[in-house]
Amino acid sequence: MTRNPAEQLRPTILIVDDNQEFLRAIEEILSLKAGFHVVCLSDGRKTMEVAAREQPDVIVLDVYMPGTDGPTICRWLKSTKKLANIPVLFLTAVDVDSNFRARCLDEGGDDFLQKPVGAEELLARIRVLLRIKTLQDTLRRERDELELKVKERALELKQKETFAAIGKMVAGVAHEIRNPLGAISNSAAVLSRDLILEGEDLKLMEIIVGESARLRETINHFLTFAHPPPCHFTPVEISKLVEDTLILVRRDSLCGPGVNLEVQIEPDVGVIEADRDRLHQVLWNLIRNALEAISGQGTVQIRISTETVNGTPGISLIVQDDGSGIPEEDHEHVFEPFFTRKVRGSGLGLASVAGIVNSHNGSIDLQSAKGQGARFHLWLPDTQELESSLIGETYGTNLSR
Secondary structure (H helix, E strand, O other): OOOOHHOOOOOOOEEOOHHHHHHHHHHHHHHHHHEEEEEEEOOHHHHHHHHHHHHOEEEEEEEEEEEHHHHHHHHHOOOOOOOOOEEEEEEEOOOHHHHHHHHHHHHHOEEEOOOOOOHHHHHHHHHHHHHHHHHHHHHHHHHHHHHHHHHHHHHHHHHHHHHHHHHHHHHHHHHHHHHHHOOOOOOHHHHHHHOOOOOOHHHHHHHHHHHHHHHHHHHHHHHHHOOOEOOOOOEEEEEHHHHHHHHHHHHOOOOOOOOOOOOOOOOOOOEEEEEEHHHHHHHHHHHHHHHHHOOEEEEEEEEEEEEOOOOEEEEEEEEEEEEOOOOOHHHOOOOOOOOOOOOOOOOOHHHHHHHHHHHHHOEEEEOOOOOOOOEEEEEEEEEOOOOOEEEEHOOOOOOOO
């Protein structure tokens, strides 16, 4: 049975006893005198079922009942993960020796009372158990939060170490390739200028020049990722930055006649402290990814608004498309360096975006499903506490809010 809101605010006490007269008396005491929500049960064999349903704060359990005894029921309770932390107060009208009392406590009991028991003492014992449970619940919650933070920090440090090693390796490889690539590009430029090429020869030369340029651009991306420049924060007018970025987007080959760009900027979105060039890079990467996702036919939405997160004022930037979407299994990897599903691509676009966002003390998250488009939600604070920050130091941090 579902408890009403008023009952949910009161501690729930489950009373398990085969004596109906005792149940009525104790229910009256606990309910009317103390204001507890009381659940009575005369069949000890149903204790597990009722406790799982009611999730009581304290269980008052008779020692001797038909079918099974209190210590056995207590052992069952304590062996069940969802019920193990509920305090159990044993009650008995029969004189028991110290060995039996010890058994009750060994099976997980928290306190022991002999009938007849005074109302005030019973209430006092239950209130003590309630205070203990509250403290234990708080400690468990804080322990779980601390363990989670420790795990997140350990993962963050591990990722930073990994990314630093990757960056160092990439920088070395890129420098090794850069010089011979420069020689190839220059030679191709001289040959294309001095030779008269036709047909297949001309096509091959165009491929050489084009692929050299593409490879040079990829190497530059690698080097920027390995040794990112420091952020230089200045006042940036977001609406103007979006407008300038869209001028370039509309001239891109991906933005054909079948593409619909929808832009919504709230009037009160003003100036924030940011690195304008880095923020332009974020917008460019997100919008261009959206254009690639819709393959020339579809809608890309850009929405800018004010948003306060954890008491900090900032701006919300959403880039959404109605393209092919991103499979759920890829969500946790899309911001990792070198992860890509594209036939051509370095896999550094979204990793760079994540690094820039984190260097601005912001956050970014993804909502997407295969075949249902993708929605990137970016948040940046209005002001920055630090004068500058290295983007490379932020890779591997928690991206989602």
